[in-house]
Amino acid sequence: MDTTARPALGRRLFPVYAALALVLFVTAPFVIAWAPFEATMGLVQKIFYFHVPAWWIMFLSVFICGFASALYLFKGKGSADRLAVAAAELAVLFGLIGLVTGPLWARKSWGVWRQWDVRVTTALILEMTFIAYLLLRAYGGPGSERLAAGLALFGVLNVPFVYVSVDIWRTIHPATSVVPTLVLPMGLAFWWCVAAYVVLYLMLLEARTRLEEQRARVDELYLALED
Amino acid sequence: MSRHARRAVGAALQVIGAAALVWLVLAHGACAPAPESSASAQPQPPEQPEEFVPIAELPPEEQLPAAPLLVTAYAFVWAVSLVYMWSIWRRLATVEKELAEVARRTQDQQRSL
Numbered sequence: 001m002d003t004t005a006r007p008a009l010g011r012r013l014f015p016v017y018a019a020l021a022l023v024l025f026v027t028a029p030f031v032i033a034w035a036p037f038e039a040t041m042g043l044v045q046k047i048f049y050f051h052v053p054a055w056w057i058m059f060l061s062v063f064i065c066g067f068a069s070a071l072y073l074f075k076g077k078g079s080a081d082r083l084a085v086a087a088a089e090l091a092v093l094f095g096l097i098g099l100v101t102g103p104l105w106a107r108k109s110w111g112v113w114r115q116w117d118v119r120v121t122t123a124l125i126l127e128m129t130f131i132a133y134l135l136l137r138a139y140g141g142p143g144s145e146r147l148a149a150g151l152a153l154f155g156v157l158n159v160p161f162v163y164v165s166v167d168i169w170r171t172i173h174p175a176t177s178v179v180p181t182l183v184l185p186m187g188l189a190f191w192w193c194v195a196a197y198v199v200l201y202l203m204l205l206e207a208r209t210r211l212e213e214q215r216a217r218v219d220e221l222y223l224a225l226e227d
Numbered sequence: 228m229s230r231h232a233r234r235a236v237g238a239a240l241q242v243i244g245a246a247a248l249v250w251l252v253l254a255h256g257a258c259a260p261a262p263e264s265s266a267s268a269q270p271q272p273p274e275q276p277e278e279f280v281p282i283a284e285l286p287p288e289e290q291l292p293a294a295p296l297l298v299t300a301y302a303f304v305w306a307v308s309l310v311y312m313w314s315i316w317r318r319l320a321t322v323e324k325e326l327a328e329v330a331r332r333t334q335d336q337q338r339s340l
Contacts, residue, residue: 029301044293047300054304093311100307101300108293200308207315214322221329225336 017203024196035189044108053197054097061091066156069149082212095127119173122162129155
């Protein structure tokens with residue numbers, strides 16, 4: 001096992017990530033308050049600044065999990081498997097943020113908590129795929145790592161469907177063209193929040209991967225003890 | 228690359244190919260241009276108001292204040308992030324305690340040999 005070969009850079013950067021995430025999240029409401037109200041939705045549209053970056057980070061985490069799972073499947077790298085578990089758990093976390101903030105926005109702007117349109121439904125399927133991944137890892141028994149890695153690859157294939165669904169199917173969810181056409185103050189608030197989420201994600205990924213590596217070291221020591 | 232890995236790559240490529248084909252068919256079908264109605268061709272002026280409606284008579288979803296929803300959304304992001312950090316910290320503390328215990332037992336065993 002290559003648990004001792006962990007690069008120290010991530011561990012050294014952890015306090016930097018933590019401090020930066022705190023600063024960005026504390027200042028985010030002020031930047032968001034400075035952004036103008038949207039013409040038709042008004043105040044409730046400001047949920048967008050936390051809702052959309054949460055989904056973007058979820059997609060990023062799914063891609064990292066898929067890439068690491070492919071590395072584990074085809075190269076047998078244990079470190080890649082540990083990264084995949086960490087990324088899968090974070091994908092579920094950020095997906096949960098998206099799934100909770102979305103209905104709060106929809107309740108005011110659509111008049112309902114939930115609409116079974118294609119974007120909302122495919123996003124829910126993506127979230128459930130990674131919950132299934134974690135359940136498989138927790139209760140699947142020996143060999144479940146490889147099955148879970150295959151499931152992660154399936155989850156990655158779902159991401160493009162979720163992303164483009166609002167552009168190709170009839171839906172009441174805002175289209176992907178919203179972000180590139182944001183006016184400057186709205187764009188600044190949006191990218192500020194994206195930066196906050198990215199830094200938070202890097203910090204959590206570092207901590208969660210460390211947890212997996214410590215678990216692997218414990219297993220390694222138990223094996224040495226039995227021998 | 229081993230035979231097993233080559234077969235796995237082949238199977239994965241088949242799945243990706245099939246998914247791409249389905250996506251292309253669906254996207255082509257959904258992107259067919261809709262006939263343009265005469266109503267959408269010309270911009271419509273706003274409707275002339277014939278009466279003033281008190282806000283209390285609006286449907287419930289239109290009376291709903293946005294601020295509590297917005298605050299709930301932001302509070303949820305903070306709460307879930309902090310709870311998750313606390314959960315990682317607790318799990319790390321448990322594993323590191325176990326690690327120290329196993330390391331001590333390993334050293335004891337080595338000393339006794």
